[in-house]
Amino acid sequence: MDAPLSQVFFPASFHELFSAWSRFPDAKPYAGGTDIVWRQGKNTLTLPPIILCLDKLEELHRITRTERYLEIGAMSKLNQIYRLGKIVPEIFSACLENIAGVQLRNIATIGGNICCPARLLDTSAPLAALDALFEIRGAHSSRWVSSSRFFTTDEGASLESQELLTRIRLPLDQWDYSVYKKFSKVDITDSEIMVFLAKTQKNILTDLRVVFKTNTILRNKAGEGLLIGKHLPLSRKIAGDFVQNWLEFLDENHEMSDFTKNELINCIEINIFNLSE
């Protein structure tokens, strides 16, 4: 069908959304619009010709909580989630608080931050570390995808054409030690973040997750496996071996500048030695 020059749809149901999308396959979902209008300094904005504004889809604004999960609709604003307070896992709150200024966080949505096509944004690090799940809907399908698969695009699990992220399911585990560190960068479009999580029971390390986000998500599961089940405080040798294991993992898996590598390794070292004698 010939599309008019520009058109904005305000679907109020998924049926309306997907029927407009099937008529105009190149239409672009529009959430808060902060990425879509990113770096446009002129008086007149350039927008995609066909827009599917997600604002009227009530389900996407819903936030619910069960004993084990927080379920967040994709249209929830970053600040709205932050303001939920103590139920939000500490590292996720810290991440939200460190995204731009309050004005942007009042407009930008969690769905837009996750689905930004050109680059990996900040929420990817805590969401991958917390093992969040994403609900993705198509016209005739709905599936749950783990956040770490979603952010590792070469596994082919991120959005296909005419698919929408609808919900984020965030596990509400209790972490005994959690650290969120955003390394300062001149270029805010390319952030580097480390997340460090540890869970203990009767002085035994029962879970450990270290995630590093650059332009991809790095997690050294083999290194974590070496420490799980160990008594706390860890011996200095075990803590040192963990750092060494991360160094080898980085050498094998990811090219990065020495500066970035040192920054990350220092951060891992400080935190793992905080759990040692």
Ligand SMILES: Cc1cc2nc3c(=O)[nH]c(=O)nc-3n(C[C@H](O)[C@H](O)[C@H](O)COP(=O)(O)OP(=O)(O)OC[C@H]3O[C@@H](n4cnc5c(N)ncnc54)[C@H](O)[C@@H]3O)c2cc1C
């Ligand atoms: C000044 C400034 C500073 C910033 N600083 C930071 C920062 O420090 N850290 C950081 O992480 N980000 C930062 N950003 C980026 C900002 O967080 C993102 O622009 C924002 O999160 C995008 O959300 P949105 O709702 O505005 O998305 P939109 O701009 O509406 O959409 C972004 C993309 O996602 C797609 N999309 C949106 N929702 C969905 C959905 N539900 N399903 C499928 N696709 C969807 C859209 O089609 C579009 O391609 C900054 C932006 C600005 C302007």
